[in-house]
Amino acid sequence: MADKIIVGGVSVDTRHWIGGRRVASAETFADSSPIDGAVLGEIARGGPGEAQAAVAAAKAAFPGWAATSRGERARILHAIADGVEKRLEELAIVETTDNGALLRSHRRGVMPRVAHNFRFFADWLLKLGHEDFETRGHTNHVSWDPAGPCVLITPWNAPLMLATWKVAPALAAGNTVVLKPAEWSPLTASLLADIAAEAGLPAGVLNVVQGYGSEIGDALTSHPDVRRISFTGSVPTAKRIAGSAAANLTPLGLELGGKSPLLVFADADLDLAVDLAVEQYDNAGQVCLAATRFLVEETVAEEFTRRFVEKAGQLTQGDPRDEGTDIGPNIHPRQLEKIDGFVQRAVADGARVVIGGQRKDAQYYAPTLLTDVAQDSEIVQEEVFGPVLTLQTFSSEDEAIRLANDTRFGLAATLVTGDPERAERVTAQLVAGTVWVNCFFVRDLQAPFGGSRLSGVGREGGTWSFDFYCDLKNTVTAPNGWSRNHG
Missing domain, CATH: 3.40.309.10 (Aldehyde Dehydrogenase; Chain A, domain 2)
Structure with missing residues (x-):
């Protein structure tokens, strides 16, 4: 298997990104362009071994990233956005070739939105908070603590935009990530790994693994060290993920189908x-x-x-x-x-x-x-x-x-x-x-997004994203609690 392929004049690495380095697999799967059916290349096909390695890398990187200040996290997310904007044309042509959506839409709307995803959540992180309040003289202070390694499974219809809609708040919150893109459109996720590394994101904070859900997805969603799972896709797959996560009571965010x-x-x-x-x-x-x-x-x-x-x-x-x-x-x-x-x-x-x-x-x-x-x-x-x-x-x-x-x-x-x-x-x-x-598809990241009934569980956007990707803590302090002599 070639380590890299050329798509629309752009070099794309076909291997996984685990722990800050490229990792090959013994097996591959073919990725084809929907434009003409031509095979673009053979992509590393991960399984339980790659899943274990990616989660282990995310777990090892978590303490350091969680302890990183909000300001430094925000700075790196803005640097990733800078990298997206610098490579916008490359991302647009690769994604169009890989998933068939309009190149003009990728240039003018989708890829600029990818950069905006990182900027928005970087900025929202810096103002995230809740006013302290009192209970019988006691002070309540609400905080958002990073949850841990997150598995993010994304669909093929808007690959990079929907991936970064999850990756950006998860990283902003102080979590580490294992991203599993859809096997029908995996290429821009690989480019995102390069961009994040160039922006200074520490090794292991973002990992990208490729493959089929039945082979690598199940191993990720059932892993006991995973603290959050976010999935966008079909109802049948969501039910399978929910069953896989149940043994560890891993919290789930599900954005599913519609019949609007x-x-x-x-x-x-x-x-x-x-x-x-x-x-x-x-x-x-x-x-x-x-x-x-x-x-x-x-x-x-x-x-x-x-x-x-x-x-x-x-x-x-x-x-x-x-x-x-x-x-x-x-x-x-x-x-x-x-x-x-x-x-x-x-x-x-x-x-x-x-x-x-x-x-x-x-x-x-x-x-x-x-x-x-x-x-x-x-x-x-x-x-x-x-x-x-x-x-x-x-x-x-x-x-x-x-x-x-x-x-x-x-x-x-x-x-x-x-x-x-x-x-x-x-x-x-x-x-x-x-x-x-009297309008359609007007979207703001400040607004909650998600569905009712079989259209999903939970909401994404603004503070709702941080509520999902964090463990919320309330600290209650007694009045005059510091006046005693503790010796």
Whole structure:
């Protein structure tokens, strides 16, 4: 196995990063580009041995990093952000080649957000605190103590952004990290290890291991020295991780799937509603927050559909490296098979294809809209994670809320209405971790993010991230407790 591969002109190390050095494995797995299916290289395939070594390195590095001052931790996180910005173009081209998302999005939005993740949590660390309060004259002081080694398992749809959304607060909190990226998009995690080392992060504080969940993931999540596990991905995998962590009662943070609604009322600005609806095809539909279920008031459903079809027809699907491309490929042939299976079963059950409904070739699935779908059907109830949307109608506000909430998920919801009182009423009744009113995908790291029901456990962002990655301590001091003679 070659230790390094060249991707888009960028050198990427294919080995693990453990304890401040590169570590090879006896076995490898092939990493392919979703753009054309070409094999990019053979990646080190870790197992229990690499998991043990990575956790041991994180455990050994923990006391020193935990004792590092907040100011020094923040300085190093800002240095990592500097490194990301310095290599932004390299990170963008490698990630686009590896996971198929738009290069223009990586350049303008995603990679700048990666740097922002580190800067935000570095700055938040410096102001993290709680005002002291009194209980019968006694002083209560709340502090956030580093928890220990953390295992962070991240998905393939936004690899580096979602990884650093976990890595940054975990490191800021004083923890050490073992990062396990998805095997379908591992390359930018390797580059992050280089950037962190160059920024002066001590050896063992950040470790990156690659491989399959069944081989290395289980060994990480069941390890008794791991004090936190954070996972973003599917519900079945989350259940497996929860079972693995149960023996050690390791605290879990889970950000899982969604089947979010887009509610369009008759009083809505239809042009806005259509713009937001077409935006749900972003990243080829591979967005957990996507509002994949259109719920449209029946009096405007025909006009909404007409405008949507016209607008969606203007999208360009193709090579994500081209500036004019709007929709790139799906991540892997297995994902395309899964997407097409959902669509074909829905059609067999009576759904009507408005647009799309088929593969374009081995890597691309046509943007699809289905209607005449039953509320209890698979296509309405299960996450497809592809460019497949459904449209249903409603006749009353109560019916819209009932349909919106009638799934096992509760990650997000989007509401389009011209009536602020209706927005307030409906929002209050929606089961969702995030609700957007007349907008979509406006995100701030100060806000809590997570889901209800099967969409997750816990919240990330701002102080909520530190609450998860730390052991909170309350110190209670008696009044005049220092006046006694202790000899």
